[in-house]
Amino acid sequence: MARVGLTPERLTQAGAELADEVGFDQVTVSELARRFDVKVASLYSHVRNSHDLKTRIALLALEELADRAADALAGRAGKDALTALANVYRDYAREHPGRYAATQYRLDAQTAADSAGVRHSQMTRALLRGYDLTEPDQTHAVRLLGSVFHGYVSLELGGGFSHSAPDSQESWNRVLDAMDALLRNWPAA
Numbered sequence: 001m002a003r004v005g006l007t008p009e010r011l012t013q014a015g016a017e018l019a020d021e022v023g024f025d026q027v028t029v030s031e032l033a034r035r036f037d038v039k040v041a042s043l044y045s046h047v048r049n050s051h052d053l054k055t056r057i058a059l060l061a062l063e064e065l066a067d068r069a070a071d072a073l074a075g076r077a078g079k080d081a082l083t084a085l086a087n088v089y090r091d092y093a094r095e096h097p098g099r100y101a102a103t104q105y106r107l108d109a110q111t112a113a114d115s116a117g118v119r120h121s122q123m124t125r126a127l128l129r130g131y132d133l134t135e136p137d138q139t140h141a142v143r144l145l146g147s148v149f150h151g152y153v154s155l156e157l158g159g160g161f162s163h164s165a166p167d168s169q170e171s172w173n174r175v176l177d178a179m180d181a182l183l184r185n186w187p188a189a
Contacts, residue, residue: 006036006043007046011032011047013060015056016102020098020099024099029047029053032053054102057102059107062120065100065103066116066117066119068088068092069119072085072087077127078131079176089149090172097157124142124145124146125138133183133186141183152172156168
């Protein structure tokens, strides 16, 4: 019999909160069982193992991030849309560092195809229509933006920009200006 109140959704949410507290890499079914003061075996009727739990957390984080991005992008275009999307990623990573790390968790092909990760790509492509890019340049630009956003955010979260002037926000603004300029003047192949 399942313990009253334990559901896959509740465990996923608790796992996401745990990830934000201790880091995504530290999330295990055992640690979650300790949080609920239950035996590990009692959780296996809800999640198969730590990989399953981490996959569920990744899917939750991708969904949360996609919902925020959709709200931020509504009615925006060009640099305004670019800045809104970039700030959603940065703000989410700052507020939920463990969940943000979960968005980078490797999913199998079918799970990835069924996830909100597809929405992220679609929103980025919609943003890029304002820059008049065609394929394959649009795919290159999606990859570039993802790399720049993730790289900057990861370095910032790791304290990489906290030891020198100018302020990280000033650099972030300059990075977004540079991305906008690059997208407006995309080099010909």
